[in-house]
Amino acid sequence: GNSVTQMEGPVTLSEEAFLTINCTYTATGYPSLFWYVQYPGEGLQLLLKATKADDKGSNKGFEATYRKETTSFHLEKGSVQVSDSAVYFCALGPGTALIFGKGTTLSVSS
Amino acid sequence: ETGVTQTPRHLVMGMTNKKSLKCEQHLGHNAMYWYKQSAKKPLELMFVYNFKEQTENNSVPSRFSPECPNSSHLFLHLHTLQPEDSALYLCASSPLGERDEQFFGPGTRLTVL
Numbered sequence: 001g002n003s004v005t006q007m008e009g010p011v012t013l014s015e016e017a018f019l020t021i022n023c024t025y026t027a028t029g030y031p032s033l034f035w036y037v038q039y040p041g042e043g044l045q046l047l048l049k050a051t052k053a054d055d056k057g058s059n060k061g062f063e064a065t066y067r068k069e070t071t072s073f074h075l076e077k078g079s080v081q082v083s084d085s086a087v088y089f090c091a092l093g094p095g096t097a098l099i100f101g102k103g104t105t106l107s108v109s110s
Numbered sequence: 111e112t113g114v115t116q117t118p119r120h121l122v123m124g125m126t127n128k129k130s131l132k133c134e135q136h137l138g139h140n141a142m143y144w145y146k147q148s149a150k151k152p153l154e155l156m157f158v159y160n161f162k163e164q165t166e167n168n169s170v171p172s173r174f175s176p177e178c179p180n181s182s183h184l185f186l187h188l189h190t191l192q193p194e195d196s197a198l199y200l201c202a203s204s205p206l207g208e209r210d211e212q213f214f215g216p217g218t219r220l221t222v223l
Contacts, residue, residue: 034211036214041216042216042217043114043116043200043202043214043215043216043217044153044200044202044214045214046211046212046213049211089153093210097143097155097158097166098155098212099155100152100153101152102150102151102152103152103153
């Protein structure tokens with residue numbers, strides 16, 4: 001069946017460090033891939049998405065590339081800020097509902 | 111502000127109470143969703159409504175009863191809940207398409223005593 005696997009957190013970084021959060025998926029067909037972010041006390045917000053292989057989604061300095069050959073959609077940011085501290089969810093959209101990973105907590109300290 | 115509102119934001123209820131969660135979207139979307147978010151567990155899809163019709167019920171216990179009177183409103187009626195039902199309940203909407211993103215509300219934090 002369809003599934004998403006994210007790296008376990010928490011991830012703790014200093015400000016301006018490089019961030020990678022790994023996400024791999026299992027799916028039939030050609031799903032869309034998403035990264036959502038959840039700040040404390042809030043719902044999920046779409047961070048970026050990619051709808052086909054080799055697409056790169058980007059937003060707010062974050063990037064992720066849809067790699068069909070490795071079934072991956074890793075999230076990267078070159079220089080994190082304290083304000084990036086949140087929970088990040090990778091999600092798969094094979095149909096009208098999304099399948100989410102367990103989430104990775106990122107803590108950035110100054 | 112994503113255009114999806116949820117009320118109440120916090121709810122404490124006893125196991126014998128009956129309460130309802132409300133979700134409203136102002137985005138003109140045709141699909142609405144209920145998710146449950148528990149600590150240390152992935153988001154769990156509960157219900158999906160497309161054009162007011164329920165299209166998915168993810169084996170949710172009958173003590174949770176959804177209602178979708180129109181494309182803009184979604185309710186989750188709660189009765190005789192258990193303490194393990196305590197969680198953040200998130201509502202989402204989407205334009206209705208397999209590749210469309212979902213827009214989430216801020217959630218209702220539910221505590222069952």
